[in-house]
Amino acid sequence: MDAQWVQFVAGGLTVGSIYALVGLGFSIVFNASRVINFAQGEFVMIGGMSAVSLLIAGWPMPLAIGGAIVVATIVGLLLAKVAIERARRADVVTLIIITIGASILLRGVAQLVWDKSVHRLPPLSGDAPLQLFGATIVPQSLWVLGATVAIVAALTWFFRRTRLGKAMLATSHNKLAAELVGIDVKRVLLASFGLAAALGAVAGVLIAPIAFTSYDTGIMLGLKGFAAAILGGLGSFPGAIAGGLALGLLEGAGAGYVSSAYKDVIAFVVILAVLFLRPDGLFGALRGERV
Amino acid sequence: MGVTDIARLALRGAGIALAFSAAAAFAQEPIRIGAFLSVTGPAAFLGDPEQKTLEMYVERLNAAGGVAGRKLALTVYDDAGDAEKARTFTKRLIEQDKVDVIVGGSTTGTTMAAVPLVEQAQVPFISLAGAVVIVEPAKKWVFKTPHTDRMACEKIFTDVKARQLTKVALISGTGGFDKSMRGECVKVAPKYGVEIVADETYGAADTDMTAQLTKIRGTPSVQAVLNAGFGQGPAIVTRNYRQLGITAPLYQSHGVASKEYVKLSGDAAEGVRLPAAALLVADILPDADPQKKVVVAYKSEYETKYRSDVSTFGGHAYDGLMLAVEAVRRAGGTDKAKVRDALEATRGYVGTGGVVNMTADDHMGLDLTAFQMLEVRKGNWVVIR
Numbered sequence: 001m002d003a004q005w006v007q008f009v010a011g012g013l014t015v016g017s018i019y020a021l022v023g024l025g026f027s028i029v030f031n032a033s034r035v036i037n038f039a040q041g042e043f044v045m046i047g048g049m050s051a052v053s054l055l056i057a058g059w060p061m062p063l064a065i066g067g068a069i070v071v072a073t074i075v076g077l078l079l080a081k082v083a084i085e086r087a088r089r090a091d092v093v094t095l096i097i098i099t100i101g102a103s104i105l106l107r108g109v110a111q112l113v114w115d116k117s118v119h120r121l122p123p124l125s126g127d128a129p130l131q132l133f134g135a136t137i138v139p140q141s142l143w144v145l146g147a148t149v150a151i152v153a154a155l156t157w158f159f160r161r162t163r164l165g166k167a168m169l170a171t172s173h174n175k176l177a178a179e180l181v182g183i184d185v186k187r188v189l190l191a192s193f194g195l196a197a198a199l200g201a202v203a204g205v206l207i208a209p210i211a212f213t214s215y216d217t218g219i220m221l222g223l224k225g226f227a228a229a230i231l232g233g234l235g236s237f238p239g240a241i242a243g244g245l246a247l248g249l250l251e252g253a254g255a256g257y258v259s260s261a262y263k264d265v266i267a268f269v270v271i272l273a274v275l276f277l278r279p280d281g282l283f284g285a286l287r288g289e290r291v
Numbered sequence: 292m293g294v295t296d297i298a299r300l301a302l303r304g305a306g307i308a309l310a311f312s313a314a315a316a317f318a319q320e321p322i323r324i325g326a327f328l329s330v331t332g333p334a335a336f337l338g339d340p341e342q343k344t345l346e347m348y349v350e351r352l353n354a355a356g357g358v359a360g361r362k363l364a365l366t367v368y369d370d371a372g373d374a375e376k377a378r379t380f381t382k383r384l385i386e387q388d389k390v391d392v393i394v395g396g397s398t399t400g401t402t403m404a405a406v407p408l409v410e411q412a413q414v415p416f417i418s419l420a421g422a423v424v425i426v427e428p429a430k431k432w433v434f435k436t437p438h439t440d441r442m443a444c445e446k447i448f449t450d451v452k453a454r455q456l457t458k459v460a461l462i463s464g465t466g467g468f469d470k471s472m473r474g475e476c477v478k479v480a481p482k483y484g485v486e487i488v489a490d491e492t493y494g495a496a497d498t499d500m501t502a503q504l505t506k507i508r509g510t511p512s513v514q515a516v517l518n519a520g521f522g523q524g525p526a527i528v529t530r531n532y533r534q535l536g537i538t539a540p541l542y543q544s545h546g547v548a549s550k551e552y553v554k555l556s557g558d559a560a561e562g563v564r565l566p567a568a569a570l571l572v573a574d575i576l577p578d579a580d581p582q583k584k585v586v587v588a589y590k591s592e593y594e595t596k597y598r599s600d601v602s603t604f605g606g607h608a609y610d611g612l613m614l615a616v617e618a619v620r621r622a623g624g625t626d627k628a629k630v631r632d633a634l635e636a637t638r639g640y641v642g643t644g645g646v647v648n649m650t651a652d653d654h655m656g657l658d659l660t661a662f663q664m665l666e667v668r669k670g671n672w673v674v675i676r
Contacts, residue, residue, distance in 0.1 A: 116339075212523050
């Protein structure tokens with residue numbers, strides 16, 4: 001009975017890391033443009049499905065993964081250039097609706113380019129379960145957790161130490177001021193979508209050996225990643241991570257201790273409760289207005 | 292004979308010739324078969340082989356001269372798994388396309404949406420969906436070809452009893468088929484001396500079932516586990532099952548009786564048992580089996596034409612079409628009431644699903660011998676007797 005909670009935590013952290021990566025994508029795009037990109041889940045799907053195609057075409061695994069990330073990034077950049085940039089003078093709500101339309105389009109194209117079946121990627125280091133602290137996890141879970149940690153570290157370095165990263169941070173704080181000091185806001189928007197797409201693709205490639213991939217996996221993952229980003233505070237990077245892991249743990253604990261039928265209800269009720277008490281999310285900074 | 296006499300004779304002759312040709316033209320009226328299938332959407336793996344099968348065999352039958360001298364005309368609509376769309380298309384088939392018989396309804400949801408329409412319009416309808424509610428209570432104009440979920444439960448529990456096990460844990464999804472089968476299994480369990488000791492569920496899009504399976508593993512008396520579901524959920528359950536090192540026998544439903552399930556589950560599927568139609572093991576059926584000829588023929592014809600593995604769902608569509616065609620033959624035409632009566636009188640029809648014997652109360656006509664109990668060994672099916 002004691003080992004059970006370790007198992008719930010292990011499962012919850014694995015799936016929570018995926019929600020965290022997807023939530024990061026939401027926060028990055030939101031920061032650069034105040035747009036909630038509802039096509040984020042589709043980037044995850046494109047990453048997973050592209051890797052499957054490249055693998056079937058005979059590419060070795062590392063190249064297939066790299067290629068999948070490149071494909072998703074290109075799709076993200078196209079979305080930013082063709083749809084969002086053109087409509088940038090429009091209302092934010094209009095832009096959000098455009099991303100919803102884009103997600104439907106991407107799902108439809110995915111059905112044509114690939115198929116409607118469920119696919120699986122081979123795991124990075126085998127299927128043999130490992131015993132850790134009384135719980136069994138598959139090696140792929142460790143890859144997911146490890147990759148998430150590495151990505152968070154890389155993003156921190158990127159935003160603190162590189163010019164483009166600092167430009168993106170500046171834009172997220174105050175777009176007008178960033179423009180006035182010479183930051184090319186259009187470039188920042190493109191870079192944000194590209195980065196969010198790449199993150200989504202990484203999540204898709206990592207989770208495909210455990211949770212499979214198909215043309216419609218983006219719907220649920222996008223929704224949960226969005227919930228994670230909101231829970232942690234939309235726009236906050238540590239918030240997206242914390243929100244994702246928290247959501248994953250809530251689902252695991254809910255299924256394990258309360259009822260597997262209601263685990264999604266439990267998770268979302270908790271999110272609503274948190275938002276009632278702290279509308280800006282766990283890590284959301286209370287924004288002041290300068291009069 | 293005067294000119295007017297000859298003219299009158301010619302006119303009479305022409306009139307008779309016209310009457311004959313009109314009768315002949317009327318006899319050339321095609322037999323209209325309507326179908327609404329879930330070719331795209333979440334049930335695409337049901338509707339896609341069904342559509343392919345219907346199209347292929349209508350073409351073959353027409354090439355062989357049609358049925359009773361008449362060609363078959365097939366109209367297929369894609370409802371994408373949406374019950375509301377299925378209702379709309381059924382209406383169109385009945386009112387606009389004026390079909391004689393409907394073969395369709397890939398899922399229980401889409402089938403039940405069409406049932407009130409066919410009952411009111413009095414059009415014979417052969418459903419391709421699984422749940423027992425479709426034919427129980429028997430509705431006058433509704434028939435079905437696939438085995439019911441209740442039969443799957445009974446076949447599984449028969450095997451459980453044969454292994455001298457009594458305590459079974461259930462894990463199922465929240466979709467229509469899953470819920471229906473779970474309900475049926477709970478109902479019939481006492482008949483086989485089986486006690487349901489755990490009952491977990493997961494969402495259709497869930498990616499991790501280790502929490503539910505950990506709870507099942509923690510239930511001390513569990514002797515076997517039954518996963519009533521279809522789609523990708525059962526494959527994830529199977530993988531999680533092996534990951535957690537649960538040794539109790541695992542049973543799946545006929546909803547995942549396909550190579551796709553085995554591929555997705557990989558080595559984890561080793562030893563998993565499920566009930567399935569003979570079609571899946573056509574090659575290893577003994578020659579004496581009554582179904583051998585039909586399933587081997589369908590399998591080779593389908594796989595040659597479409598270059599993809601045959602599926603039991605396509606087999607259900609084959610049976611539906613052949614039952615309809617046979618009923619039209621026996622009824623001597625497309626009078627809907629006569630076709631319906633002929634369908635109900637079907638006896639000894641050997642199809643891909645089994646041997647069909649319909650009665651007024653039984654509009655499916657299959658018994659437990661129509662299911663084979665299969666086990667996965669080294670990525671392939673093995674028949675358990």
